[in-house]
Amino acid sequence: MAIREIISIPDKRLRRVSEPxxxxxxxxxxxxxxxxxTMYDAPGIGLAAIQVAVPLRLITMDLAKKEGESAPRVFINPEILSKSEDIAVYEEGCLSIPEYYEEVERPASVRVRFMDLEGEVHEEDAEGLFATCIQHEIDHLNGVLFIDYLSKLKRDRVMKKFTKAAKLAAK
Known part of the structure; x- marks a missing residue:
């Protein structure tokens, strides 16, 4: 096992649609x-393969609530089958947009189909944090970032900040 580098905006690879x-x-x-x-080291609760520069439709997630517990889950080729009309608002962050958090509106619940590491196909209803997280991570697989749900002004401000930081780091 190895900790991989998490790529961050403005890296264009984050906009790539991942392959099955x-x-x-x-x-x-x-x-x-x-x-x-990598996710535990960051620390985070979800990670899409594209965030470690691998354009495959694979997500890892651990939504364990208590310190010292873990509930690791792998989602391969996940797809959202249906979304509720009800909307939930969660403050989201992203390991590819470090230390930036913003409230995002998403469907409150979704039905998702995915494969596990044994090749078994599952369908599951997701609500609450699980629904938000799975939508956030599937967005990554489609080249979408949570900042895309923000106003153009906020999105532009974030991109400008991270682009400037990347240029300074490259010097």
Whole structure:
């Protein structure tokens, strides 16, 4: 297992649409392990493979509530089958947009289909934080960031800040 570098905006790879996982191989399993290690180290509750510069439709997530507990989950080729009309507002953050948080409106619940590391296909209803997190991570797989849900003014301000920081870091 290894901690991988998390890419951050303005890296254009974050806008890439990720490819489906065709077969669960030892490389895919190793990627999931690395993603968990990277996510826990960051620390975060969800990570899409594209955030570690791998354009595959794979998500790791751990929404354990209590310190010292874990509930690691892997979602391969996840897709949202349906969304509720009810809206929920959560303050979201992103490991690819460090230390920036903003309230985002999303459907309060979704039905999602995904495959696990054993190749089993599941359908599950997600509500609350799980619904928000799975939508956020699936957005990553589609090249969408949570800041895309903000006003143009806020989005432009964030992009300007991170673009400037990236230029300074490159010097």
């Amino acid at each position: 996982v065709e077969k669960i191989t030892s490389e895919v399993r190793a990627l999931a392990e690395d993603m968990f290690e």
